[in-house]
Amino acid sequence: MEITEVRIKLMEDPSDRLCAFCSITLDDCFVVRDLKIIQGAKGAFVAMPSRKLSDRCPKCHSKNQIRASFCNQCGVKLHPERAYKDDAGRSKLYADIAHPINSSCRDMIQKRVIAAFDEELIQAKQTGYICSYDDYEEERFAKLNDPESVVPIVNDEKEISSLTPQKTLPQESTPAVSSGTTMNLETEDGRLLRVDSQSRHEANAPGKREEPGEKQCQKTASVSDNFGDGII
Numbered sequence: 001m002e003i004t005e006v007r008i009k010l011m012e013d014p015s016d017r018l019c020a021f022c023s024i025t026l027d028d029c030f031v032v033r034d035l036k037i038i039q040g041a042k043g044a045f046v047a048m049p050s051r052k053l054s055d056r057c058p059k060c061h062s063k064n065q066i067r068a069s070f071c072n073q074c075g076v077k078l079h080p081e082r083a084y085k086d087d088a089g090r091s092k093l094y095a096d097i098a099h100p101i102n103s104s105c106r107d108m109i110q111k112r113v114i115a116a117f118d119e120e121l122i123q124a125k126q127t128g129y130i131c132s133y134d135d136y137e138e139e140r141f142a143k144l145n146d147p148e149s150v151v152p153i154v155n156d157e158k159e160i161s162s163l164t165p166q167k168t169l170p171q172e173s174t175p176a177v178s179s180g181t182t183m184n185l186e187t188e189d190g191r192l193l194r195v196d197s198q199s200r201h202e203a204n205a206p207g208k209r210e211e212p213g214e215k216q217c218q219k220t221a222s223v224s225d226n227f228g229d230g231i232i
């Protein structure tokens with residue numbers, strides 16, 4: 001048996017222990033995908049494609065991953081130490097989907113894949129580099145049935161305000177009262193009083209003595225400030 005092709009997909013984060021995914025072609029007729037190149041304590045090594053182990057809930061019989069603390073279906077609490085242990089006492093959480101059955105085959109795959117990984121690192125630094133690993137566009141974004149339902153993820157408040165449609169609310173006109181403006185006010189007994197805004201502010205000043213009738217004018221004037229009520 002001969003490995004005729006190796007394709008590498010490098011990871012974007014160089015500090016991650018998972019360095020790359022790869023696929024190998026055996027004798028130009030059989031492909032094994034999703035092998036992992038992991039950086040270990042003694043250097044990079046190749047991990048075979050695997051799946052997460054699961055067991056069934058004793059209450060509802062639904063499947064859950066070994067690491068799950070609660071059942072995904074009924075919510076019952078599961079025992080945390082229910083995984084099988086190997087000879088070294090480590091929990092067995094994954095099972096290989098495809099793997100070599102002897103050390104010579106494993107060493108051959110290891111050397112061939114690591115050599116291709118080192119070459120891929122050199123090629124990735126060159127201009128116009130294109131990854132040859134076929135991931136069937138798994139990294140692309142799916143199309144939505146309703147594109148307008150997409151909510152953009154932004155962190156800047158200015159960007160949020162620019163993306164949010166602004167609704168213009170009708171503004172109610174309020175009478176602007178400036179210094180020196182006179183207003184005609186109607187008292188409770190039907191009389192019309194001409195009040196100067198400047199004199200009204202002076203009447204509210206500390207130490208100013210109120211004359212008879214001014215208190216009633218001020219009360220009516222304060223009511224008239226709300227959207228023009230009381231103004232003739």
